[in-house]
Amino acid sequence: MSVAQWGLAAQLATYGPRESVVGAAIGLDAQELQWIAQHPTVIVASAQYPLYLFKDEHGHWSGLNNDVLNRISAMTGLKFLHEETFSTDQLLERLENGAADMSTTLAMSEERKEFLDFSHAFGGAGWVFVGRAGAPAVQSMQQLSKRVLVLPARHALEAAIRRDYPAIELHSVKTYAEARALVESGEAYATIENETGAQLYPSGQLKVGDTVEGKWEADHLAVRKGQPQLLSILNKALEAFPPAELRAIRLKWLDGIVPVQTPSTWQRIAEWGCWGVFVASVFALLSLLWNRRLAMLIQQRRDAEKDLNDQLSFQHALIDAMPDPMFVRDLEGRLIMCNKSYEEGLSTRFDQIQGRRLIELDVLPKETAEQLHAEFMAQLGTRKTRFSERQLMFKDGVRDIYQWTVPFYSADGQLRGLLGGWTDLAKRTRQA
Structure with a gap:
């Protein structure tokens, strides 16, 4: 199964948005086909959100959501044009004033549903608390009573927190980076991030706590109100999206991000027992195995150094961009x-x-x-x-x-x- 999943993910890694699937039957009616003919390009307000949507070292848009849009483009003939924004507040303003047609990284909230329509969900992740490393892990909203919680302006959870937890001192900033910085410096007690995004940053002065109870961030495509044909086209494309292909796209980008659970005591005992039997059975070949292990460690070190150099090159390219x-x-x-x-x-x-x-x-x-x-x-x-x-x-x-x-x-x-x-x-x- 792992080999099969890897193979499908590898195919998606080289997938082109304009392959032979253009014009695939997804049940579009005459009005929807006419809308596509009149609006061949859809403006997407896009803020960089690692793994989901970001610019690579060449300045090209990449990520899970970009792969989904490329697949929908191949199915419908629509062309999606990204216009970069630098904060959630700026992204929402673009949609409110009609400068953009849709976005791919917005969570649903009551405030946003006043001027946005949301497509069918195609995945999701939980919200998690992020606090300072030296403080107790944040486990609930009640723990933040009379403490400073910092969030990007117009965060999806902001209105609900102000309504349900008035004792929390809620501060707004422009970006998640500013929010994390205030938590690191001790000026704020915690922030709240998507579970996938929170795991991408090195621990340092920060620590990921528990998930926010009862809150789930589903992945939607958000469409500016007044475009029912576009919303219908996107929903039909998502309905026709092959489930195995969607799973492979998520595996390609998100596999390995969720932290591995610590093995139980019995699992450790069983593992040690197996190793003990193994060592006893191959004692005569210990010298050969040791030499092979040294060779593997040397190769792993070389691979790690190459990966580190690649990461440094990418970081330099990203900063210069x-x-x-x-x-x-x-x-x-x-x-x-x-x-x-x-x-x-x-x-x-x-x-x-x-x-x-x-x-x-x-x-x-x-x-x-x-x-x-x-x-x-x-x-x-x-x-x-x-x-x-x-x-x-x-x-x-x-x-x-x-x-x-x-x-x-x-x-x-x-x-x-x-x-x-x-x-x-x-x-x-x-x-x-």
Whole structure:
């Protein structure tokens, strides 16, 4: 069964959205076919959500939901065009004002059903609490009474929490990244994330707690109201979706994400007993087996190093693809890493500024460099995150920016430096 599942997943990995299944009979009526002819392209408001929907190292959209849309495209002839958004609030605004037709990553809620229709479900996951590593694991909403719970603005659970748990001090931020940062710094007690997404991030200062009782996030396609034909087309495509193919798509992206359960005591005893019998039976071949084991460990180490290099290459490509400047500095304020936008924003190159502090460079006015360096050092002392709109003097004049800096930690919980960046508000306004 495992071999068969792997084979189907491998086929999906190379699946093209425009294969011979175009025009497959899914029972579309004349009005729906006419709607497709008049609206061949559907605008999808898309926010990056790891594994479900994200941009790869080449800037192409990928993930579970993208594979589902590609399959629906092949079945119906519709073309889905992604338009990136950077927060849940911004994504919902695009749908409310008619700038987008649908989205693939929105959970259903009463507030959203006022202006959105939701397709049939095609999967789902639970909500889980995410708290600080040193604190007790969060197990229920009652445990958050008189504590700060931080969520992205207009979160699917926000209205229900405010109504049913008024004792919880609920704070809103723009993104999940900001929410996790506030929990890491201790400014918030917990946040709530999709179970799959919560398992993707290294533990560090965070710990995944229990699932939120009675809450389930089903996977839907959310369609702006006023488009009944599009909703009907999507529902018919999902109904005609081969179940084995849908399972294979989910296996391709989500297999291995859910944490493995710890074996029971009896399972451990049985395992040790089997190993004892095995060792006794092959004692005469111990030397040969040991040599083979060493060879396997060496190969595993080489494979792990290759995987790590691939991950690092992907991370560098992902950071360079970010449109806003980003940087990483150590505990002394020396530059460890930056992206292409940072180099362009300061008219310099990484090899000229690597390992140096702002006050040692001539990329900013002297007063600005001294001010920012002092802020970085103070923030490393307080270990608090910082998100602010401000004006700063650059070489080319004063800019209005949205600046953010977040302390980051090693796997053992030691403070390692600052991750930060900024958004040029005037540029963002022009682009909008």
